[in-house]
Amino acid sequence: MTTARSGRDSSEITLDAVRDGLVSIDDIRIHPDTLEHQATVAEANANPQLAANLRRAAELTGLPDDEVLAVYDALRPRRSTTVQLETIAASLESRGAALNAALVREAAAAYARRGLLAEG
Amino acid sequence: MAEQPIGRFRFMDAQRVNLDGFAVEEPSLGLVAFDSPGDPVPNLAVDASGRVVELDGRAEADFDVVDAFIAAHGIDVSVAGEVMALDDVALARMLVDVAVPRSEVVRLAAGATPAKLARVLAQLTPAELVIAMTKMRARRTPSNQAHVTNRSDDPLLLAADAATAAAFGFREIETTVPVLGDAPSNAVAVSIGAAVGSPGVLVQCSVEEALELELGMAGLVSYAETVSLYGTEQIFVDGDDTPWSKAFLTSAYASRGIKMRVTTGGGSEALMGGAEGCSMFYLEARCVSLARAMGAQGVQNGGIDSASVAGSVPGGVRSLMAENLMVMLRNLEACTGNDALMSESEVRRTSRTHPIFIGGSDFICSGFGSIQRYDNMFGPSQWNSEDIDDYLVMQRDWTVDGGLRTAAEPEVARLRRRAAEAVRDVYRWLGLADLDDDWLEQAVDAAGSKDVPAADLMVPLEASRVIRQSGVTMIDVVTALDACGYAEEAERLLAMLHARVAGDYLQTAAIFDEQMNVLSLVTDPNDYAGPGTGYRPTGARLHEINTVRQQRSVDDLLREQATGSTGAFTVRGPAAAGSDPTDVVIGVSAATGRRIWTTLSGLSVEDVLEELLAGLEEEGCRGRVVRINDTVDLGLIGLTAARLSGSGIAIGLQAKGTALIHRRDLAPLANLELFSVAPTVTAELYRALGSNAGRHAKGSTPEPLRNPYSDMAIEARFHTKVVSLVAIERGCLDPALGPEELEVHR
Missing domain, CATH: 1.10.220.70 (lyase)
Known part of the structure; x- marks a missing residue:
């Protein structure tokens, strides 16, 4: 059995527990350590890119749903300025999401070069 | 007036394949499958x-x-x-x-x-x-994905159809909406229906990217697929995304433990006017590279919505399959198109799918329309509920695992009712809607949404509004199912939530079997290395593939024949040779009136004999019915009868209805007239055959009879019966018995 993001062992997440109202959405969310484990499995199966994705995902487990959706939206074409993307990157970095921060910075550089930033 | 083409071409022009569009290659527009001069x-x-x-x-x-x-x-x-x-x-x-x-x-x-x-x-x-x-495919065991949608977003019908799809063996179900606001209701209804049908069926609701992720986060769907990639920057940006936004989205799904694959497909850039002079296949190669670069575990491609664009150019259908193979080379899950209907021609659409069906893929179809064409809100699929039996028979023909299985009618009826009732009860419990009995009964029985006039279009919209506003999650759905007495289905949906905590189904090409084992590149790797290796259906799975509900055995046929038994035949004794020149023997086969009572055309053997006897009588002849007990061969039956016949002329009749006129001095395989296709012989023709036999006996001129002809696959319909009927005939043989004269009671 695995540990959910809430810290509970998934063996505790039974129908009885649901019935008693003792299961929250965090009990059915994946734990970052589990994603790290899956990343090593992906690496061992000849897919380092899938591993990298799962490691970025591990970082995102700490972000609330709204913020994940907001970052996604900010990365869409012509939604953000360089400054806005850098703000997002810095915020992600400060909360242990360094891989995602790097992805956002990489996007910012590419968007600047290809004209995909928002009008300042 | 313009000159008309000749009849042969007018006829050919009217064939269905000519409804399809065929394009002259035009590399500058991207209308070329492989090797554009613009490819680097x-x-x-x-x-x-x-x-x-x-x-x-x-x-x-x-x-x-x-x-x-x-x-x-x-x-x-x-x-x-x-x-x-x-x-x-x-x-x-x-x-x-x-x-x-x-x-x-x-x-x-x-x-x-x-x-x-x-x-x-x-x-x-x-x-x-x-x-x-x-x-090269990632997973050893092939699988298949269904579309489950309908025109009214009817939650009861969606549930019943999702249960049906699961019963037929689909391991992923994709739904979508004609009305965006209905998406949460559809996700809930299909998830419940799928859980009624089978444990471990993955469910997605294909809508706009952000809403789809939201549904995933609430646990209302278990995978996502419609994250579209394009091979040129312009089209990518027109799609309101970039590789970075999509890569982030990919990680976002994984961060909530949700399986996800991307969607690409050759021809999409040409369709949107942005191919930049490149071939469809090269642009698709970029998409697949990008999918791997982003870290997506899989790709659905093979044209998808633009399959007919690829299909319009030379080599285009080959390029669709090569796209799928490209995904496999990149070590990703391949969900291999065969999705949007790419031709009006039954032959062409089968031809497009068949090599993939034979080769096997992680998902043969990235959307087999398990509902009727008109209910498919993605547009009609390459394969639809109209074709499920065809597909099952193709699996059986080639002993190929295309991911489906035959489902028995009583079981599907039970599942549809349980699925519809579960949704009705859960919607009531969660305060989403009150759905009445008429609607439920129609949905259970329906072959499609046209059979559900009771459906209320406002219900899914209102239910969806409540789901979003009150933040209903899959935990609430599990609670409701359990409270309403569906503990088994509640457990199944809870198991899907456990799966997202465990994360094993984030690995490449993961599905669940019915015991909730993950089958993926990791747990079920493809080990094909030539004959004798790789995936082969065995045991229970082989039985599923080989067993279609339409199959019949000799025993089934004997039971059917027994229902036509009349006891109208009695044996008078050994047949003697006649001397009267008006005597015409009707030689019947050994099983006639003993084990076989109905011919392939559906006439009883007594009726056939009555027609033959009446025809003889019209010509002033006397018919005599003799059973020939030492041969199943119609020529020999006729010849043996002719040798007993006073006139030297006889009619031979097999119980299945095949009949001929024979004469005592001819070779066994020669005969005067023959009705070889028993299923098409009518009562009138038997009478005419009797009459002609009488004319042969009298030496007058017989009336030429036109053999009945059909352009249908009559042999395909009847040959299995013929094999059984001949076996029954053979079982009735008793050479020691000699010919017996029969009395036929009317």
């Missing part, structure tokens, strides 16, 4: 630090967003030198060489540029594509 020569330059500084003819400063992302994340530079130096044909041969393991091809492909793989895969013939697909 493959190349790769890497600087001392391992950074890709030139990709397929473009220098780093000129990289568009697709190039840039692939260059940064998609190329394994440690093998790039080796693979880029390999001759295209040499690499192509490795794909079909069973001595080269899949892992070696995957290792090399990781370092290849899009243009390189495009050139290599263009080398393969269709037969080679089949072998390469057999070897």
Whole structure:
């Protein structure tokens, strides 16, 4: 059995527990350590890119749903300025999401070069 | 007045294939499958630090967003030198060489540029594509995905149809909406229906990216697929995304433990006017490289919505399959199109799917329309509920696992009722809607939404509003199912939530079997290495494939025949030779009136004999019925009868209805007249045959009879019965008995 993001062992997440109202959405969310484990499995199966994705995902487990959706939206074409993307990157970095921060910075550089930033 | 084409061409023009569009190749518009003059020569330059500084003819400063992302994340530079130096044909041969393991091809492909793989895969013939697909797909066990949608977003019908799809063996179900606001209701209804049908069926609701992720986060769906990628920057940006936004989205799904694959497909750039002079296949190679670079575990491609664009150009259908193979080379899950209907021609659409069906893929169809064509809100699929029996029979014909199985009617009826009732009860419990009995009864019985006039279009919209506003999650749905007495289904949906905590189904090509085991690249790796290896259906699965509900045995046929038994035949005694010149013997086969009472045309054997006797009587002859007990051969039956006949003329009749006129001096296989296709012989024709036998006996001129003819596959309909009927005839033989004279009571 695995540990959910809430810290509970998934063996505790039974129908009885649901019935008693003792299961929250965090009990059915994946734990970052589990994603790290899956990343090593992906690496061992000849897919380092899938591993990298799962490691970025591990970082995102700490972000609330709204913020994940907001970052996604900010990365869409012509939604953000360089400054806005850098703000997002810095915020992600400060909360242990360094891989995602790097992805956002990489996007910012590419968007600047290809004209995909928002009008300042 | 314009001159009309000749009749032969007017006739050909009217055939269904000519409703399809066929384009003259036009590389400048991207209307070319392979090898456009605009495609770059493959190349790769890497600087001392391992950074890709030139990709397929473009220098780093000129990289568009697709190039840039692939260059940064998609190329394994440690093998790039080796693979880029390999001759295209040499690499192509490795794909079909069973001595080269899949892992070696995957290792090399990781370092290849899009243009390189495009050139290599263009080398393969269709037969080679089949072998390469057999070897290269990620998961050993093939599977299939269903569309479950309807015109009214009717939650009861969605649930019943999802349960039905699961019963037929689909392991993924994709729904969508004609009305965006209905999406949450559809996700809930399909999830419940799927859980009624089987444990472990993955469910997605294809809608706009952000809403789809929201549904996933609430646990209302268990995978996502409609994250679209394009091969040119312009079209990518027109799609309101970039490789970075999509890569982030990919991670977002994984961060909530949700399986996800991306959607691409050759021809989409040409369709949107942005192919930049490149071939469909090269642009698709870029998409697939990008999918791998982003870290998506899988790709649905093979044209998808633009399959008919690829289908319009020479080699286009081959390129669709090569696209799928490209995904497999990149070590990703392949969900291999056969999705949007790409032709009006039944022959063409079968031809397009068949090599993939034979080769086997992670998902043969990335959307088999398990509902009727008119209810498919993605548009009609290549395969639809109209074709489920065809597909099951194709599996049986080739002993191929296409992911489906026969489902028995009583079981599907039970599942549909339980699914619809579960949704009704859960909707009531959660305060989403009150659904009445008429609606429920119609949905259970319906073959499609046209059979559910009671459906209220406002219900899914209102239910969805409540789901979103009150933040209903899958935990609430599980609670409701349990409270309403559906503990088993509640457990099944809870198991899907456990799966997202465990994360094993984030690995490449993961599905669940019915025991909730994950089958994926990791747990069920494809080990094909030539004959005798790889996936072969065995045991229970083989039985499912071989057993279609329409099959019949000799015992089934005997039971059917027994229902026509009349006891109208009695044996008078051994048949004697006649001397009266008006005597015409009707020789009947051994099983006639003993085990077989009904001919293939549905007439009783007494009725046939009555017609023959009446025909003889019209010509002033006397018919005599004699059973020939030593042969099943109609010629010999007729000849034996003719030798007993006073006139020397006889009619031979097999119980299945085949009949002829024979004369005592002819060779066994010669005869005067023959009705060889028993299913088409009518009572009138039997009477005419009797009358002609009488004329032969009298030496007058018989009336020429036109043999009944049909352009239908009569033999396909009846040959299995014929085999059984002949076996029954043979079982009735008793050479010691000799010919017996029969009395036929009316």
